[in-house]
Amino acid sequence: MAAASTPKKLKPSSPNPKPYSPSIPPTPALRRSTRLTSSVDDLQTPQKPAPDPIQPIRGIERTPDSTKNGKTPAQGSKNSAADRPFSPVSPDIAEKRKRKRNEAKLRSPNWSSPGSKSANLVHKNKKKRESKKRVYYKKVVFDGGGFEAGDDVYVKRREDASSDEEDPEVEECWICFKSGKALMIECDDCLGGFHLKCVRPSLKEVPEGDWVCEFCDARRKGKRVELRAPPNGKKRRRTLRDKLLSSDLWAAHIESLWKDPDGIYWFKGRWYLIPEETSVGRQPHNLRRELYRTNDFDDIEMESVLRHCYVMNPKEFSKANNEGDDVFLCEYEYDVHRHSFKRLADIDNEEHGGEDGSDEDWDSTQDPDSDSEGDIEYEEESRTGLLTGQSAIGKSLCHKLAANSRKGRVFGLQRIGTKKIPEHVRCHKKTELEKAKTTLLLAILPKSLPCRNREMEEIAAFVKGAISDDRCLGRCLYIHGVPGTGKTMSVLAVMRYLRSEVDAGSIRPFSFVEINGLKLASPENIYRVVYESLTGHRVGWKKALHLLNERFSDGNRVGKDENRPCVLLIDELDLLVTRNQSVLYNILDWPNKPHSKLIVLGIANTMDLPEKLLPRISSRLGIQRLCFGPYNYQQLQEIILTRLTGINVFDKQAIEFASRKVAAISGDARRALEICRRAAELADYRSKQSAESTMASSDVYDSSAEKHFVGMADVEAAIKEMFQAPHIQVMKNCSKLGKIMLVALVHELYKTGMGETTFEKLANTVSCLCKSNGEVCPGWDTLLKVGCKLGECRIILCEEGSRHRMQKLQLNFPSDDVAFALKDCPQLPWLAKYL
């Protein structure tokens, strides 16, 4: 760390360069930009109290009213508002700085008192990931400071509601400690505000270019500066380091950065804790500047970042004597769940396979950025950083963890999303047919789920009753039904509804665990998965079983959270059946324990799964059952029609035809939807082809409505494709010898009445047929080859060809199909004789 001279790092001994005056009575003059008001109100994002001292900020003319900045805040916010074009360009730095000025004035001097972290965790709200796209950056220039993945930053805590009211909207002068209407100028160095008349020599107007206040000027020249003591009732501001160490601030490690579609910058942060915040509190051996890295990650808005701090490992820390005020030491990782400590070096060794000091990597990348001198250069540097960021992904990942292992998963993956998205492809306006196709997708969750109201009500009543009941005993519900009848969908819809009820406060909170039996590597893994989703700890399945047993059977609960009722949804329950059925037994036995508060919903296809199990299990599982019958054709029709409301491309009768067909075969809603989607696809294909041909022929784009309509024929074609085996097509198209062979097989079948025949007999029949019809008799080896080829397609079933003469053959399809396919074959008209 040879960067002692960088402006970023202040000497710890030097007085705080930004002694902002604290609380001021609120003034009506609002300087809050519209963007900020919205974001503060909606997201309760903490604001920026302290500007970053690194970037020199141009002097800004100030007037007490809202147009002080030369630019109206409305203008400034317009640019930075959510409707920014959605592409990964670096935010305009100059504009950011203006905004930052705004925010700086919003700072609140009253930080929330150190309390329980969870109470204040509003900006740690894990925003539900929207389906919209994010843009990931390697580096973001935000509010004039360059932040990149791997940096450590100060993060604001949220102010209390009361402190919001005391928010000083207007900054006061540093010299006279008054606000007022007079024009103020801002120091480019310490960002303090000064009345034009208060500075020495006093200014008439705001000078062009940089301006530095006298204190900073003096400090730059190496003099000792005494700041004016604030008048009574006002306090000197503390440094960020002070605040952090008195847990008025947080520090976090940036793991990744991105911009949400609404233009808000976020980062994934890994929290640091001060020793006081751990379960054991500050220990005598803790150094004053010691922090703990945690395993706690959160998505944090960039708004709440104050500036960089530097968290080092002990080796670097010992060298960094005069690095500045924001240097911290971190030697251990703290597990927030297990309240345990782990030496970082050990973890890094584990993860990196001997490579020590992961922090060094980051610090070395950090240095060149912190050495920035001029505005413009810096801007360009960061831009290029952004541009090269994509290509650098691969390199930077080289020393990272394997992406498919558990530890690596947390980090690297999101960078895949950093790719610039080609927008043009999906931007074209959708035709009605394409809309229909989209809405018929299985993945689309329709707004309403018709035809399953009764079942959903039943499930909701069951879960609700179980949750509200204090001693919920034996709460197992077995849900069965053929695939595609909406079992999982209904349960999940009920859970969403109950979640909203929990949010509304009408029922008690509960935890919900969803498991799919087919996605488990082995049935025993279910313990591990359940335990992990309940507690977040990852243990082996035996340990997990033990812990779960403790929790459910013995009522041994540690935290407050664990006292909640737990709803366990097990999809594809039949996959959990082991030889001694212990897994199922354990899981179904827990709900019967007095303190378990466990509710099990099992889903499977077969109706009689409980009966197939051991009696002690079926007695636990089979009490309450819910059957999802196959949909009948009216229901299927309704399902399709509700999805297609507002899109008028389907023939009503075609839908009815499709739903009747599916209802007759399986009653599978997925099938019905797929048939309709396929039909729409076929119609789309047809219309596009014809459009192309008309374009080519007459250059007139003829968009007649008829071509864009899904009719009976399309649905029929789709049904045919889906349900009909293509063997007749293949039989019609196979080679001459193949056809003769099939006919010989049929002939043999008629003659003997036996389905199975041997190759020897068949070959004799074939040569007989050939002889009597004037064909060339093929060699047996050729025949064998042809037979094996037919066997590959499973038109006939046959043993492997190495059995030669003794190979057994059999038709795989009814002989009528062969007759149908080959009756009028133009190539070999004599075949009809034998069929």
Added chain:
Amino acid sequence: MEEGAAQNPAEEAIIFLRSRICNPSFLFTPFSNSPDTNYSKLKFIISNSITGACNNSILLLGPRGCGKTAVLDLVLRDLNAEYTDMILVVRLNGLLHSDDISALKEIARQLCLENQLLFSKMASFDDNSQFMTDMLRECGLAHKTIIFVLDEFDLFTQGKQRLLYSLLDAMQSLTSQAVVIGVSCRLDADQLLEKRVRSRFSHRKLLFVPPSTEDLQRLLEHTLYLPTDSTFPHDYAIEFNAKLHKILNDQRFKEILHSLSDVDTSVCHLSKFLFQVICSIDLKYGFLSLDNFKTASLGIQRQPKLESLLGASILELYLLVCMNRLELREQSSYNFNTLMKEYKSIHDSYQTSDNYAQNVCLLAFEHLLERELIGFTDSRAQSIEYRPVKLLISPYELHQGLKVNRSCPPILRKLFDHESFQ
């Protein structure tokens, strides 16, 4: 190029034609233009899934050698050019990755490779499947479609079908965007899916059938005519094409082609045939001749069993005839010892000159076993002498073989005729 110009144009033409024949995407390009072909249908489905951000699953069915994979590759190549960076292809083969654990590992490996992520061999099934879901989500965010190509799809249906289930189930969510393409020669591949997997499958099916005779003719012309506007000397190319034209319209050539397509009409079979044709071009003559086609057709329609009978020694023929006699007497089960008894009896009654000791006979017997002219009927481990054996060739074939084998003693032929046609 200079070197090439100095070469014999015929040599150059051979190299050129060979490279054409070995390139499946070239062979299938003539089929890609019209709207009714599988090419355009498949391309429409996949490109629709890319632009429409929807998930699809498609089965490509058809006999081997009809261009399922070739057309798919063609489509993927064209789509890759059309939508750069929006496609990520993961290829699995049922023969290699039919068990779920290794298949998921392979998926993770290929995804890591494509995205320059580090891959760990140690990751567990859960990790890999979690990784796959995460990748599907992230790629969906980046508007990237992952195309899973499952070759030999039918082999993935063994076992619990966890892989197919998790793939198809992941496609039920909006965030992931993928296309699963199964390639199989089993026509009933979709019937092999388990109910719950089948329900999640989109059931797009494309059937690949062997080309018709006209298409074959078109394909031949497409492949064999030399381009007149390339590096070949103009005169040479014109002459080559003229000679080829004459051959293609020759009745004898048509017969050859018919005999070929009687057995197998697939493109793959034809390309093998053409390769042999090209390889037999006489460099001095420098052009294709009908003889080339004749030799190639003989080369491709070989009768391995007759050929191995052709090379069989006298003793081996004796043994085969003896076995045939035993089978004619409807002795269902016999072994080497019974065979030796029969051999001795023939020798005693006809006083042939070919009398060999038992250990020599055993050697010949083993030799026949190796060539699979005879085979054991059970798989129990016994000493060779006592294991029951069976003749694997038919009397008809044996008859043919005795006729063509020059060294066959006439007594044996007589014996055989006498036995089988009395």
